[in-house]
Amino acid sequence: MINSVDTATNDSKTKFMIAPSILSADFAKLGEEIAAVEKAGADWIHVDVMDGHFVPNLTIGAPVVKSLRPVTKLPLDVHLMIDEPERYVEAFAKAGATYLTIHVEATTKVEATLKQIRELGMKPGITLRPGTPVERIFPFLKWVDLILIMTVEPGFGGQSFMQDQVAKLGALRSELKRIGHTALLEVDGGVTDETAKYLKEADVLVAGSYVFSHKTFKSDYASAIRALKDAK
């Protein structure tokens, strides 16, 4: 079961929850960066895990998540951009991930992996590349607490928002209603106060460069987070 704080949403009027992506943070002082966004009003911490194979970039793995777990009270929202994520589910459970999201394209064992994530005490999430039709994840929705819609090609922070992905939100809302299931809708990639205006159906917005390297706000993370929340 997911707790009331995380599920008190799912309608277009409630303000967005904001999950700063640490991919754009200063990795030399990650603990301080996380403490700063927590103080600035972040709701979750988004952790992008890349394997240099599923996506053409390498980032961090379970040992870093383990080090971050004691640094913050916020949920750790771990986005796995790795092939065969089932190989690492146990490691991320031990490390203290709260949400563990896998790509539908990354494994032939989607349902089993989602079930394993839940059995190990985490909240399962599913996501898809922009080029993957939304219907491809429909068979798995009943197993997840979180659905992540990618509005950039996974791999890098700071890319431009893909407007043509927005329709997936409505399609997912309808499908969830049809099957009578509740899950949070999260959007990741190119999120700004401008693009957030198209995302009112979402519950959670991931934002990397907008929070950590905003041209005007600079290290005023509270203003950046507030601007995103106010977009709904």
Ligand code: DX5
């Ligand atoms: C991209 C990652 C994103 C990324 C978002 O593969 O999944 O979480 O950090 O960065 P921005 O918000 O800068 O597009």
Ligand code: ZN
């Ligand atoms: Zn991400």
